[in-house]
Amino acid sequence: MGASIRTQVLVVGGGPGGYVAAIRAGQLGLETTLVEADRLGGTCLIRGCIPSKALIHVATKYADLQRHAAAPHLGIRLSAPPQFDLTEAVQWKDGIVDRLSGGVAGLLKKAKVRVVHGWVQFSDAKTCVVKGEDGETPDAQTLIHAEHVILATGSVSAALPQLPLGGDVISSTEALSLAELPQRLVVVGAGYIGLEMGIAFAKLGVEVRFVEAMDRILPTYDAALVRPVEQWLKQHGVAVHLSTKALGVEQGDAGVSLTVQSGDAAPQTLDCDKLLVAIGRRPNTQGWGLEQMAVDMNGPFVRVDAQCRTSMHNVWAIGDLVGEPMLAHKASAQGEMVAEIIAGRRRAFEPNAIAAVCFTEPEIVAVGLSPDQARAQHLEIVTGQFPFAANGRSLTMQAGADGGFVRVVARADTHQVIGIQAVGAHASELSGEFALAIEMGAVLEDIVGTIHAHPTMSETFPEAAMAALGHAIHI
Structure with missing residues (x-):
C-alpha cells in the first residue's frame, strides 16, 4: 500500500460539481482532497459542453463562409469555397479544453486542495482506495479516510443493448474527436445531445439522418419552441425518422447498417459511415463501490434531501448523480452549497428555476414553467410573446428570420x-436574465420597468412582458 491520507473533506469527481465543491471547501479553510480518474473538468469540460460548443461554432462559421462562396451576401464575396480541415478544428477545440482544464488545476492549487489522480474504490462510506494508472500495483494505491465525503461522479452516456458501442458505432465522446468527417451520419436520439451534434455535422456538409423513438424531436420542450428547429432541419434536407425504433446494427468494411422499424411497417435499413448513439445519459453509479456506502437510492439516482445529504451521515451527493435536471450549472451550485454547509453555514438547495439551454439551430432556452405546465398545475396565467424579427439588434446580426421569439408566462392574479x-x-445569452427574474420573484411590471439598453436582444424581454399586459410597443 502507498500513501495514507486523512482529510476533512473528500470530493470524488473533478467535474463542475466536484471541483467547485473542493475549491469552496478549501476557501473556507477545510482540509480538502479531490480524487479524479480523468483530467480535471469532468465530462462537461473535457468531452461535453465545452468541446461540443466549440465544434458548433466551427460548423456555423464554415456554413456561413459556404453561403458567401455560393453567392454574394452582405456585400461579402468569396472567390472560392472555403476549405475545411477537421484535424485543425479538433486541435483548436482541444486547445480550449486544455486551457480550461489547466485553469481548474490552478484554482484548486490556489484553494490548497490536494488532488489525487486515480480510480477510487470505497470499502465503506468514509474509506476508499485510489488506484493509480497501473491499477493493480500496490505501491500505486492511496488509502483515504474522510470525515465528509462529497460524491460528484457525474454521468455517462446511456447505451442501447442492441447498439453496442465500438468501431463505427460511437457516442458523443468519439464524435468530438473524429479523424475525418463521415459522408453519412445516422444519429439515434433526437434529444438535445443528438440534435446539437447532428446539426453541427450537417453544417459541415455531412449527410445526417435522425432516428427517434418518440413522435417528436426535443420532447422536453413544447411544440412552439421546437418548431423553428424543425423548420431548419427541413430547409437543410436533414431527414428525421420519428416514432422509429432502432432494432440492431451490423458493421462491415463499407460502413454501418442500422435496422429500424416505424410502427407496424416492415423494417428498413439505413446505411451510414458512422452511427452516433445519443439517447441521453445515466448517473455514474457503477464500478467505484457505491454499494459499500449504504446510501438510499431513488431509482437510478442517489437519494438526497434539500441540502444534498444522503442517508449516510456526512456523505453528500451532487449533480447528475442525484437526478434531473442533469446540468453542469446545477451541479456547481450544489457543490458550493454543500461545502458551505460542511463549514457550518446554513444553506439549502431551493432554486425557483434552473435554466436549460439547447444549442441547436436555432438555440432554445427554457426557465420555469411553460404555458402547458402551468395549466397542468391549474394555474390561471397570462402569456406574452415577442418575435426576434421585430428586434433591431437581432436583424443586424441576421438573427430575426428563423421564427424565433421570447415568451413570458405569469400568474394572472399577481403577475x-x-x-x-x-x-x-443567440438566445442562450438571455438565459441568465431569465433565471434571475424568476429567482428574484419578479412581476411583469418589474420587467417592463427595467430599462433595457438599445439596441440589444434583451429588449425582447420587456416587450414580451408588455405583450402579456396587453400593450406591446413594437408589434
Whole structure:
C-alpha cells in the first residue's frame, strides 16, 4: 500500500460539481482532497459542453463562409469555397479544453486542495482506495479516510443493448474527436445531445439522418419552441425518422447498417459511415463501490434531501448523480452549497428555476414553467410573446428570420413571472436574465420597468412582458 491520507473533506469527481465543491471547501479553510480518474473538468469540460460548443461554432462559421462562396451576401464575396480541415478544428477545440482544464488545476492549487489522480474504490462510506494508472500495483494505491465525503461522479452516456458501442458505432465522446468527417451520419436520439451534434455535422456538409423513438424531436420542450428547429432541419434536407425504433446494427468494411422499424411497417435499413448513439445519459453509479456506502437510492439516482445529504451521515451527493435536471450549472451550485454547509453555514438547495439551454439551430432556452405546465398545475396565467424579427439588434446580426421569439408566462392574479422561454439565434445569452427574474420573484411590471439598453436582444424581454399586459410597443 502507498500513501495514507486523512482529510476533512473528500470530493470524488473533478467535474463542475466536484471541483467547485473542493475549491469552496478549501476557501473556507477545510482540509480538502479531490480524487479524479480523468483530467480535471469532468465530462462537461473535457468531452461535453465545452468541446461540443466549440465544434458548433466551427460548423456555423464554415456554413456561413459556404453561403458567401455560393453567392454574394452582405456585400461579402468569396472567390472560392472555403476549405475545411477537421484535424485543425479538433486541435483548436482541444486547445480550449486544455486551457480550461489547466485553469481548474490552478484554482484548486490556489484553494490548497490536494488532488489525487486515480480510480477510487470505497470499502465503506468514509474509506476508499485510489488506484493509480497501473491499477493493480500496490505501491500505486492511496488509502483515504474522510470525515465528509462529497460524491460528484457525474454521468455517462446511456447505451442501447442492441447498439453496442465500438468501431463505427460511437457516442458523443468519439464524435468530438473524429479523424475525418463521415459522408453519412445516422444519429439515434433526437434529444438535445443528438440534435446539437447532428446539426453541427450537417453544417459541415455531412449527410445526417435522425432516428427517434418518440413522435417528436426535443420532447422536453413544447411544440412552439421546437418548431423553428424543425423548420431548419427541413430547409437543410436533414431527414428525421420519428416514432422509429432502432432494432440492431451490423458493421462491415463499407460502413454501418442500422435496422429500424416505424410502427407496424416492415423494417428498413439505413446505411451510414458512422452511427452516433445519443439517447441521453445515466448517473455514474457503477464500478467505484457505491454499494459499500449504504446510501438510499431513488431509482437510478442517489437519494438526497434539500441540502444534498444522503442517508449516510456526512456523505453528500451532487449533480447528475442525484437526478434531473442533469446540468453542469446545477451541479456547481450544489457543490458550493454543500461545502458551505460542511463549514457550518446554513444553506439549502431551493432554486425557483434552473435554466436549460439547447444549442441547436436555432438555440432554445427554457426557465420555469411553460404555458402547458402551468395549466397542468391549474394555474390561471397570462402569456406574452415577442418575435426576434421585430428586434433591431437581432436583424443586424441576421438573427430575426428563423421564427424565433421570447415568451413570458405569469400568474394572472399577481403577475408574478413563473416561466420564460425563447428560441432563436443567440438566445442562450438571455438565459441568465431569465433565471434571475424568476429567482428574484419578479412581476411583469418589474420587467417592463427595467430599462433595457438599445439596441440589444434583451429588449425582447420587456416587450414580451408588455405583450402579456396587453400593450406591446413594437408589434
